[in-house]
Amino acid sequence: MTEGDGNGFDTMSRRPPSRSIIEAVAEAEGVPAHELRPPTYESLHTVIDPDALDALFEPHADGTVRPAGRVTFPYCGYTVTVDADGSVSLE
Template identity: 60%
Template sequence: MVEGGDTVGEPSNRPPSQAVIEAVAEAEGVTPEGLAPPAYEPLHAVVDPTALDGLFAARSDGTDRPSGTVSFRFCGYDVTVDRDGRVALEEPTEPAD
């Protein structure tokens, strides 16, 4: 993780989409309900929440999927979600002039 990044949450049974909302809300100092338009972009504007949850859901036979991560930018953060439900937030660094 880049210096200054923040990992939010322990492994969890929450859907990844909910974990992202909660992590960004905490970083922004608002409630998850407060992380809403017009002040904040909706999660579905950058990633399909159902697809995000499906990436880490158990297989149809009930077995866990192998480990992995998915990353995207949301509300000004580089967000990385792992299979265990941990969310890492990083504020992007501005390019040097």
């Protein structure tokens, strides 16, 4: 894992993006995911609606995956990017 200088931290999974974000930030911070909560860390809800984010990247109703899409936002001092393929990167 590398942080800063434009390098990213990537994870690929079938977990909902909101969960992947929490796990990636927790790993980058060197803490267990369950410790990534206020008051030490901001809540994901303060910067983005996790349910809406997860719904945005769910497969289509017929089960096909979404071919494209990307969301980028600041969270816990990182720039978080979620891609349609399920990858989460932190910079």
